[in-house]
Amino acid sequence: MDRHTPIALVVEDDAAVRDLATAVLEESDLGVIACESAEDALSVLESGDVTVALLFADVRLPGAMDGMTLARDVGRRWPGTQVVVTSGAAHEGALPDRAVFMQKPWRALDVLVQAERATLKAKAA
Template sequence: MQLDQIGEALASCYDNLVAEGIPDHLAALVRRVDRSHPSEPERDLRPEPRVALVVEDDVATRDLAESVLEETELRVVGCDSAEQALSFLQEKGGDVALVFADIRLAGAMDGLQLARAIATLWPRTRLVVTSGVEPEPGTTLPDGAVFIPKPWRALDVLLEAERAARDPSPPVS
């Protein structure tokens, strides 16, 4: 039985239930199920798409990465610095499935520092770090992070986005 049919059945019984003394909390529930009730706006119950966060200070490269990632089911957000990315993550970190970040960024923090912070604070976020130069010897990426050298191939970025989108969303706490 579909939700609409259940709502209609409950609504048709509502008057009889009120006459028999239905508790207020149950009456409120019946009103919420009744989709035709004029005081309750209809809401879209589909979950918000998860986010791919592109962190790149070069506008052309960021635009290209955003265009590639827009071909996925992820919602794409661009940032030009690690600080801007962290600000976004503080608000929406649980929604972020993928962070695609350049190592060299404008601002005080570089992409490796950003990746380490994300790995600590949002460990379920998939991390992809990119650069036109290899990371310096002795530099380690956080566990699970992937390095894709520039110039990267769109297919490599899309594969990482697919892996991120496929991972289940973290439980809501």
């Protein structure tokens, strides 16, 4: 994957759900990198080796940082990144600016719509 290919960064601790999200997003025009923690995702983002067009993150993640905190951080530091947060629990609290909430179980079509939005945004940048 070269640094000019826009990436979908999947952040999910449940391996089956992470694999499913990865498989769905591989059907889009985005490359895909999967992580199981917010800290791993930040390492990818901070490396500067790839352009992350879409962050697709679960709200509940292992480690010191949850998905909402990650989403806020990404929205602030990488404002061009499309942010989607997902959860099996009902959404509570304020979403970060421009972030989208997707209730689990999400539909593949809804994920692909967000990927298309991220792709268009990345191409326009």
